[in-house]
Amino acid sequence: MSNVxxxxxxxxxxxxxxxxPVKITSPPRxxxxxxTFRRNDRLRAVLxxxxxxxxxxxxxxxxxNEPNGGSRTVIEAFRxxxxxxxxxxxxxxxxxxxxxxxxxVELATGDWLAFVDDDERAPPDWLDRLFEAAVxxxxxxxxxxxxxxxxxxxxxxxxxxxxxxxxxxxxxxxxPLNCMRFGNVLLRTEMLRAEPGPFDPACGLMAGEDVDxxxxxxxxxxxxxxxxxxxxxxxxESKRLSLRWLLLRGLSGGQSFARYTLQGGxxxxxxxxxxxFVLRSVLQMFVALGLALPAAMAGRHRGAAWLVKACANFxxxxxxxxxxxxxxxxxx
Numbered sequence: 001m002s003n004v005x006x007x008x009x010x011x012x013x014x015x016x017x018x019x020x021p022v023k024i025t026s027p028p029r030x031x032x033x034x035x036t037f038r039r040n041d042r043l044r045a046v047l048x049x050x051x052x053x054x055x056x057x058x059x060x061x062x063x064x065n066e067p068n069g070g071s072r073t074v075i076e077a078f079r080x081x082x083x084x085x086x087x088x089x090x091x092x093x094x095x096x097x098x099x100x101x102x103x104x105v106e107l108a109t110g111d112w113l114a115f116v117d118d119d120e121r122a123p124p125d126w127l128d129r130l131f132e133a134a135v136x137x138x139x140x141x142x143x144x145x146x147x148x149x150x151x152x153x154x155x156x157x158x159x160x161x162x163x164x165x166x167x168x169x170x171x172x173x174x175x176p177l178n179c180m181r182f183g184n185v186l187l188r189t190e191m192l193r194a195e196p197g198p199f200d201p202a203c204g205l206m207a208g209e210d211v212d213x214x215x216x217x218x219x220x221x222x223x224x225x226x227x228x229x230x231x232x233x234x235x236x237e238s239k240r241l242s243l244r245w246l247l248l249r250g251l252s253g254g255q256s257f258a259r260y261t262l263q264g265g266x267x268x269x270x271x272x273x274x275x276x277f278v279l280r281s282v283l284q285m286f287v288a289l290g291l292a293l294p295a296a297m298a299g300r301h302r303g304a305a306w307l308v309k310a311c312a313n314f315x316x317x318x319x320x321x322x323x324x325x326x327x328x329x330x331x332x
Contacts, residue, residue, distance in 0.1 A: 029058040030131060030186075031110030035100040036118040037065040040074045042235075043118045047078050047087075055128035056084040058110055063103045067093035096204030098197070105192055105199075114186045120146065120232040130186045133227035137172050140191050141217065141224040145231040146183040154241045161301035163246050163308070164236055169226035177218060177266050178257075182210035184232045191222055205326040208256030215265055243304055250308040252327045254281075254315025262319065278317065285313035 032050060036043050043062070050060055060083075064071045075089040092103045105113065114130060116122060133142045148164035167179055192198045195216060203209035218224055239245065258281070260266060262274050269277070288310035296303025315325070 028112055028131075029110040030055075030112045030114055030127060031059040031061055031108035031189075032057040032114045032116060032127070033101070033104035033108055034060065034062045034116060034118050035065060035097065035104060036062055036071050037100075038070060039118045040071055043071055044074050044078065046116060046118060046120055046122060047074075047083070049122040049124075049126075050085070051081070051083045052124050053122070053127045054125050055131065057114070057127060058085060059108065060085055060087045061104045061107045062087065062089050063100050063107070064089065064091045065093075065095065065097070065100045067091065096201055098199035098201045098204030098209040100204075101199045101209065102197055102201075105189075108189065111189055112186055113189050113192065115182055115184075116232060117146075117183055117234070119237065120183065120234050122232050126230050126232060129227065129230035130184075133172070133225065133230060134186055134188075137225045137227075138223065139225040140222040141185065141187040141214070142227055142230070143169075143175050143181070143214075143224060144184045144227050144229070147231050147233050149233050149235045150241075151236065151238075154236070157300035157304060158241050160299065161304060163305070164234070164240075168228065171226065171228050173226050175214075175218075175224050175226050177215050180211045180214035180218070180224070182214075183234075184230070185214075187217075191217060203256075206256065206324050207252045207327050208260060211256065211260060212265065215260070243307070246304065246308050247311045248325065248327070250312040251315040251318075252325050254312035255319055255325060257312075258316035258319045278320065281313045281316040285310050285317065288313060 034043070034046065047060070047062075050057055062071065062075060069091045072089065072091075075087060079087060088107050090103055090107060092100045101115075104115075112131065112134070114127060130142055130144060133139065133144070145168060146166065150159050150164065152159075166181065169175055169179065195213065198213055199209045200212050203212055214224060258277070261269065261277060288306045292303045292306040292310065295306050318324075
């Protein structure tokens with residue numbers, strides 16, 4: 001792999017970054033950042049995956065959002081296995097995913113930061129493929145698939161519905177602003193350091209802190225591309241195999257999308273555009289509700305899909321009176 005990668009000058013607020021080829025450290029250092037909360041078994045599994053990478057991380061950062069440090073024993077046991085990288089562990093006690101992610105960025109020392117969730121599994125070539133995509137595409141960031149793994153014991157309608165899938169993009173394409181998401185991403189550290197936060201704590205109890213950051217970066221000139229070649233896998237937890245969970249996720253996603261849209265986060269929006277957005281959301285909600293029962297007669301998964309759409313559009317409307325579903329609030 002080439003020792004020279006196209007880099008960009010530091011991004012400054014309100015300005016478009018200019019591409020500037022510069023020589024970087026050979027090989028660049030990559031830190032893997034993992035926020036975690038009460039998933040010790042799954043955290044250990046992804047740490048084991050990182051120890052088996054063809055291209056080992058130069059550092060792994062784990063920040064525990066459990067005030068009592070519930071993952072400390074996992075980290076200590078893993079360190080005892082003498083993994084091929086140092087692992088830095090810290091506790092961030094406030095229930096806020098944005099602040100927790102920010103702490104991982106503070107502790108990271110790499111030239112690039114790879115973010116993976118504590119409930120995901122990374123194949124041995126994951127990190128190598130992710131960085132390779134950044135080099136080949138002269139990118140500041142790379143997004144890659146999070147492939148859901150629905151257990152065979154899940155209800156049949158859940159398995160048929162493909163509720164956990166996310167849209168894919170063409171290989172090497174710049175990711176559209178409305179398709180930005182975290183879970184499997186590589187970002188240039190210098191770019192993150194130039195952003196306040198970089199994750200916005202105001203989003204930390206709800207959702208959307210990841211979209212907010214990536215859109216901000218892209219709008220300031222960062223080139224964020226897609227690769228199909230570096231997937232991670234997400235075994236779906238049993239507590240997520242329910243209509244209630246799907247509806248709440250739809251509600252949360254609708255709220256985040258509406259909040260960002262109406263604030264002009266994706267693109268500038270006029271008063272007329274805001275009114276049209278709200279009216280369209282109301283119409284889509286009632287249409288989805290009206291179609292849910294007839295669709296269910298052709299299969300429960302079809303009816304559930306329309307209910308999720310109705311709930312997402314209801315979420316969009318709720319931002320008008322300021323209600324927020326706090327997906328990351330502490331629950332016991």
